[in-house]
Amino acid sequence: MSTHARPRLPVLATVIVAAAVAIMIALGIWQLGRAQWKADLLEHYRGAEAMPSEIAWPRAPGEVEAALYRRSALTCDRVLETRSTAGRSAEGLAGWSLIARCLLDQGGEAEVALGWSREPVAAVDWGGGPAIGFVAPAGEGARLVASPPLAGLEQLARPDPNDLPNNHLAYAGQWFLFAASAVAIYALALRRRAGGS
Numbered sequence: 001m002s003t004h005a006r007p008r009l010p011v012l013a014t015v016i017v018a019a020a021v022a023i024m025i026a027l028g029i030w031q032l033g034r035a036q037w038k039a040d041l042l043e044h045y046r047g048a049e050a051m052p053s054e055i056a057w058p059r060a061p062g063e064v065e066a067a068l069y070r071r072s073a074l075t076c077d078r079v080l081e082t083r084s085t086a087g088r089s090a091e092g093l094a095g096w097s098l099i100a101r102c103l104l105d106q107g108g109e110a111e112v113a114l115g116w117s118r119e120p121v122a123a124v125d126w127g128g129g130p131a132i133g134f135v136a137p138a139g140e141g142a143r144l145v146a147s148p149p150l151a152g153l154e155q156l157a158r159p160d161p162n163d164l165p166n167n168h169l170a171y172a173g174q175w176f177l178f179a180a181s182a183v184a185i186y187a188l189a190l191r192r193r194a195g196g197s
Contacts, residue, residue, distance in 0.1 A: 115153025
């Protein structure tokens with residue numbers, strides 16, 4: 001009676017695939033945690049919108065997160081430059097936002113979104129002064145969205161935390177799919193190897 005020995009698993013390839021699958025699963029679990037963190041952060045920001053009191057303008061990077069979406073004020077001591085960027089009006093119309101980069105009265109710089117215009121604005125008659133509005137995210141820092149608007153412009157849309165993406169669940173699903181695909185492909189390769197031996 002002849003017996004066929006079961007083909008042995010290729011040790012190195014199996015270790016590599018197992019390690020890759022473990023890393024993909026770990027990344028998927030990490031993304032699930034990030035999704036919960038982002039959901040909690042968005043809930044915090046939505047709560048900040050409802051706070052009636054004004055908060056001091058965040059002058060240090062560590063103060064930005066606590067100030068986002070709250071009402072604040074600053075004094076622009078001098079306008080260093082202005083630029084137009086895409087923006088939406090309070091009525092939801094597409095157009096342009098005029099941003100002023102300011103030197104602050106107590107040192108440091110800040111951006112102020114002065115208001116909305118249907119057409120790009122090269123320059124406005126605003127040399128600085130007090131500005132009040134809402135703290136909006138701007139890269140790693142913050143920008144004051146003036147409310148009421150300044151320089152004769154129209155009101156910009158209020159910054160909305162719902163505009164922040166929360167794609168972490170989709171990323172988690174991708175990592176789990178990659179892990180499942182790697183297992184399926186490796187199992188298929190082993191089957192073909194066994195059939196050819």
